[in-house]
Amino acid sequence: MKDEILICDCSSAEHQMVLRFDDDKDLGRMVYVEIHLVNKRWYERLWMGIKYIFGYKCCYGNFEEMILSPKHARQIYDIYRFLNRPNLEKGQQDDSN
Numbered sequence: 720m721k722d723e724i725l726i727c728d729c730s731s732a733e734h735q736m737v738l739r740f741d742d743d744k745d746l747g748r749m750v751y752v753e754i755h756l757v758n759k760r761w762y763e764r765l766w767m768g769i770k771y772i773f774g775y776k777c778c779y780g781n782f783e784e785m786i787l788s789p790k791h792a793r794q795i796y797d798i799y800r801f802l803n804r805p806n807l808e809k810g811q812q813d814d815s816n
């Protein structure tokens with residue numbers, strides 16, 4: 720499994736995605752995207768939890784952002800290449816790298 724880290728263009732280490740490239744024999748090729756969650760203070764998490772329990776919905780949704788710029792293009796292209804790589808029979812060489 721190959722890992723890559725994308726850090727947001729704002730340079731905050733809290734805004735990052737970890738890409739895990741997995742070529743599983745049974746499940747096939749997949750890329751897992753793990754998104755780092757911002758660590759809020761305990762009372763902020765408690766307040767958010769209370770709002771969640773009572774079904775509060777923000778009109779903007781509960782999203783954070785990740786700013787991608789041209790410097791991320793190679794990593795995004797790597798996802799494309801990895802997922803679209805032809806399946807090889809045993810004994811064949813992969814020339815796509």
Ligand SMILES: [Zn+2]
Nearest residue numbers: 727729731734
């Ligand atoms: Zn950011």
